[in-house]
Amino acid sequence: MFTQTLTRRARRSPLLELLTGPHGVDRYTELVDRTWTTGEARAKVVAVRRQTPRSVTLTLEPNQAFTGFLAGQHINLTVEIDGRRRTRCYSPASAEDATHIELTIGRHDGGLVSSYLCDNARPGMVLGLDSVGGDFTMPTERPTRILFVSGGSGITPVMSMLRTMRDEGSDREIAFIHYARSPEEACYADELAAMPGVRVLHGYTREGAGDLTGYFDADHLAAAMPEPEAVYVCGPPALVDAVRAHCPDAKSESFVPPVFSAPAEATGGRISFTDSGVEATDDGRPLLVQAEDAGLTPESGCRMGICHSCTRRKTSGVVRNLITGTVSDAEEEDVQICVSTPVGDVEIAL
Amino acid sequence: MTTATITQPKTLSKTVAGKTVTLTPEQTEAFGRELDALKERVIADLGERDTTYIRRIIKGQRSLEVAGRAMLFGGIFPPFWLAGTAMLGLSKILDNMEIGHNIMHGQYDWTGDPALASKKFEWDTACPADQWRHSHNYMHHTYTNIVGLDRDIGYGILRMSEDQKWRPYFLGNPVYAFLLMVLFQYGVALHELEADRIRTGEISLSDKKEILQGIWRKTKSQTLKDYVAFPLLAGPFAPWVLTGNLTANLMRNVWSYMIIFCGHFPEDVQEFSIEETKAETRGQWYFRQVLGSANLTGGKLFHILSGNLSFQIEHHLFPDIPAHRHAEISTTVREICNRYGVPYNSGSLPHQFGTVVRKIFKLALPWT
Numbered sequence: 001m002f003t004q005t006l007t008r009r010a011r012r013s014p015l016l017e018l019l020t021g022p023h024g025v026d027r028y029t030e031l032v033d034r035t036w037t038t039g040e041a042r043a044k045v046v047a048v049r050r051q052t053p054r055s056v057t058l059t060l061e062p063n064q065a066f067t068g069f070l071a072g073q074h075i076n077l078t079v080e081i082d083g084r085r086r087t088r089c090y091s092p093a094s095a096e097d098a099t100h101i102e103l104t105i106g107r108h109d110g111g112l113v114s115s116y117l118c119d120n121a122r123p124g125m126v127l128g129l130d131s132v133g134g135d136f137t138m139p140t141e142r143p144t145r146i147l148f149v150s151g152g153s154g155i156t157p158v159m160s161m162l163r164t165m166r167d168e169g170s171d172r173e174i175a176f177i178h179y180a181r182s183p184e185e186a187c188y189a190d191e192l193a194a195m196p197g198v199r200v201l202h203g204y205t206r207e208g209a210g211d212l213t214g215y216f217d218a219d220h221l222a223a224a225m226p227e228p229e230a231v232y233v234c235g236p237p238a239l240v241d242a243v244r245a246h247c248p249d250a251k252s253e254s255f256v257p258p259v260f261s262a263p264a265e266a267t268g269g270r271i272s273f274t275d276s277g278v279e280a281t282d283d284g285r286p287l288l289v290q291a292e293d294a295g296l297t298p299e300s301g302c303r304m305g306i307c308h309s310c311t312r313r314k315t316s317g318v319v320r321n322l323i324t325g326t327v328s329d330a331e332e333e334d335v336q337i338c339v340s341t342p343v344g345d346v347e348i349a350l
Numbered sequence: 351m352t353t354a355t356i357t358q359p360k361t362l363s364k365t366v367a368g369k370t371v372t373l374t375p376e377q378t379e380a381f382g383r384e385l386d387a388l389k390e391r392v393i394a395d396l397g398e399r400d401t402t403y404i405r406r407i408i409k410g411q412r413s414l415e416v417a418g419r420a421m422l423f424g425g426i427f428p429p430f431w432l433a434g435t436a437m438l439g440l441s442k443i444l445d446n447m448e449i450g451h452n453i454m455h456g457q458y459d460w461t462g463d464p465a466l467a468s469k470k471f472e473w474d475t476a477c478p479a480d481q482w483r484h485s486h487n488y489m490h491h492t493y494t495n496i497v498g499l500d501r502d503i504g505y506g507i508l509r510m511s512e513d514q515k516w517r518p519y520f521l522g523n524p525v526y527a528f529l530l531m532v533l534f535q536y537g538v539a540l541h542e543l544e545a546d547r548i549r550t551g552e553i554s555l556s557d558k559k560e561i562l563q564g565i566w567r568k569t570k571s572q573t574l575k576d577y578v579a580f581p582l583l584a585g586p587f588a589p590w591v592l593t594g595n596l597t598a599n600l601m602r603n604v605w606s607y608m609i610i611f612c613g614h615f616p617e618d619v620q621e622f623s624i625e626e627t628k629a630e631t632r633g634q635w636y637f638r639q640v641l642g643s644a645n646l647t648g649g650k651l652f653h654i655l656s657g658n659l660s661f662q663i664e665h666h667l668f669p670d671i672p673a674h675r676h677a678e679i680s681t682t683v684r685e686i687c688n689r690y691g692v693p694y695n696s697g698s699l700p701h702q703f704g705t706v707v708r709k710i711f712k713l714a715l716p717w718t
Contacts, residue, residue: 018575019575019580021572022472022479023472023474028412031412080461083400084460084462
């Protein structure tokens with residue numbers, strides 16, 4: 001704590017900036033402890049639990065540079081694997097005011113970061129935290145009858161909301177339907193069972209008998225909470241769609257990257273990556289992929305339009321956002337290249 | 351790189367130390383392909399070993415810096431002054447050579463670590479990093495040893511090639527060279543100003559307004575740090591801190607000058623004409639990099655302190671490969687060069703620097 005206060009004070013002092021220039025205070029303090037930085041939010045792993053065979057739960061102690069999050073939001077997590085930093089987006093499961101951040105990371109088959117963390121996470125490991133964001137959050141004035149629905153690793157933002165409201169001491173009516181492949185893969189089952197005032201219903205989609213059978217439908221809704229005041233759903237796109245069919249106003253978040261199948265419409269336009277002087281002919285895929293295929297290595301993160309790590313300045317031309325379908329105008333603007341495709345000729349500062 | 355879309359098959363020929371090296375177009379391209387393959391092998395192998403290495407060097411450098419500066423506060427005792435100055439000097443050498451120069455080449459950009467990012471790194475010397483990236487990474491590394499394009503041939507103030515026309519001004523060649531050595535960090539800082547082109551009226555001072563502002567900003571903070579802030583912090587011991595910092599900067603200046611001058615100026619290193627290098631292929635470019643560079647022999651510590659610029663040939667072939675890899679690949683590079691009969695210039699620091707000094711004196715004279 002002393003050092004953190006000291007580094008915070010140091011950061012404000014132009015004299016120390018001068019004395020530690022040109023590298024800056026952080027580049028010295030981080031050599032003593034990698035979390036002693038004021039410019040970059042970092043966290044130390046203080047506990048590792050493996051609740052289910054296909055997930056790992058990390059308890060993180062963030063440094064002073066971390067400015068917090070709202071229940072339901074996501075954080076970019078950076079981990080170094082074989083010398084390379086990899087960034088992925090995860091929603092904490094901990095309450096928003098908790099001292100420690102809890103992340104439960106589900107293993108994606110073939111997923112580099114999730115597999116690495118499932119296999120190698122250990123206390124003492126230092127991870128980067130960045131770009132807190134997302135509007136899958138509750139209003140400050142909490143609704144009184146709330147239904148939560150989640151599938152798989154989509155449970156984490158819901159846990160954060162439930163724990164936040166539990167800490168607030170709410171007497172609201174809450175129902176929670178969680179879908180997992182099997183009882184072994186249902187995280188937080190014990191804690192949920194003990195949570196006061198929350199009606200929890202489990203559905204298992206592959207094996208095991210739960211409270212509900214099959215996928216979300218009108219019966220599941222009726223069993224959990226008929227006519228809820230607010231609905232929050234987080235999980236695969238199919239689950240989100242099913243819930244939306246019954247509750248059109250449901251707030252949703254989906255972690256599974258959208259599939260950009262065959263190139264939508266290759267306009268055959270010319271893409272100019274102006275900073276590197278490289279040109280390519282548009283094949284309809286996202287600009288990030290086309291840049292990488294052209295031999296460039298732009299910074300990127302989630303590759304699904306969430307984290308903004310890949311944001312670059314579009315200096316001319318028109319692009320289409322693959323998530324929203326929005327077509328930009330020709331003016332200069334920042335675009336997320338992982339989910340943007342060119343419409344005709346474009347110039348990107350990359 | 352000057353890769354042209356249509357390239358004339360051209361037989362390369364260059365006379366080095368009285369022996370003529372000739373490569374047919376086929377040989378040149380095969381030579382290039384072998385070097386490309388070597389580069390790909392190294393790139394595919396990059397990983398934790400490289401980040402661990404550079405972070406260990408950074409930790410060593412920052413520790414030397416902090417310890418050196420702390421010791422200089424007690425510099426009234428001569429052993430403290432000597433040790434503090436030596437440590438700070440070593441720190442500056444490591445910062446500029448093995449850390450700064452190499453990171454700014456993009457050797458660690460693949461790590462994704464912002465502290466190792468070429469575009470964000472700033473070093474502990476008067477020259478602003480962004481200007482260096484232009485004059486060095488782009489101009490010097492692309493147009494290496496092409497007289498008229500590579501501004502590192504004489505840095506606009508010295509006569510380092512017989513192809514530079516003699517003027518009476520060059521009678522002072524040894525004097526300018528000595529001053530450049532002592533004030534090397536400022537010489538490097540002023541490089542991008544292209545003062546010689548301003549003098550000849552080719553460009554005007556106002557063209558270089560932003561460059562000058564950048565140099566001023568960086569030089570100001572470096573000067574304030576080493577010659578005002580740290581000495582004042584030491585209170586009554588200010589003189590010892592000031593002289594220690596001055597000496598540490600001088601150490602770094604002399605050392606980096608010697609290493610850098612041994613990169614391209616020793617005997618038998620070849621220069622090229624613009625005509626000769628028109629529409630170069632990748633193989634021809636590699637050929638020029640080998641003939642235009644010279645290595646230094648020495649131990650592991652020597653190589654680290656030289657920023658592995660002692661492997662100047664490897665560095666010029668593959669400027670974006672982490673420099674600590676150069677020692678490993680140098681045997682293969684040498685073997686490839688031998689097979690194609692391409693001379694590989696290598697020698698000890700005293701020998702190579704001796705030939706450089708001789709050249710500085712010789713080229714001061716009008717009949718050379």
